[in-house]
């Protein structure tokens with residue numbers, strides 16, 4: 001058998017990629033597909049046309065007839081698809097495609113894999129990808145639990161700091177919204193005494209979303225956020241009305 005060839009996909013590969021996706025997905029441990037073969041053909045044709053995605057296909061060097069063994073589809077920061085034809089499983093196609101993506105995305109990338117797809121998860125783990133977070137699937141089309149994995153590349157500190165910066169931007173927006181609400185509720189309260197029961201409820205509520213931190217740690221975090229928010233919204237001495245004489 002001749003060598004594996006990986007090349008950027010051409011627009012003419014679109015239908016063959018869509019067919020390979022349908023076959024491989026049906027054979028994988030994944031939730032049932034939600035789209036028809038025709039919808040898939042349209043979706044891949046659009047991905048091959050747009051500027052946001054790169055697609056690579058794998059074939060044997062002597063198979064110039066368009067029959068594909070696998071493909072990978074990625075944005076600049078996400079590996080969206082990596083599928084290998086069921087008949088070519090275990091022949092190194094997936095590894096070669098993943099190495100191609102690593103080579104062209106040296107700053108690292110993330111991907112989502114269904115939790116039930118244990119074969120894919122161990123394939124990625126064996127090749128240096130790390131698990132970052134798990135979801136209950138509410139955010140994906142299939143509503144199936146999934147796992148975010150990342151290849152951090154040769155400078156993992158820079159890669160993870162980039163992801164931390166993204167999350168901190170969201171955290172900053174949430175803190176800004178929260179302090180505005182602390183200000184609003186203070187304006188209509190009779191007393192400015194702290195309410196420990198309410199603060200404990202807040203910590204327990206957040207613990208349902210962030211169980212790894214647990215209610216006790218979150219109680220300390222919530223306490224600090226509320227203390228600093230109250231301090232920030234408290235009228236400063238210069239804004240206070242002048243004392244009566």
Ligand SMILES: O=C(O)C(=O)C[C@]1(C(=O)O)C=C[C@@H](O)C=C1
Pocket residue numbers: 181182185186189193194195196198199202226229
């Ligand atoms: O809910 C209230 O009563 C508030 O005053 C708001 C708030 C908060 O910022 O969440 C602030 C202080 C209280 O100790 C509890 C909660």
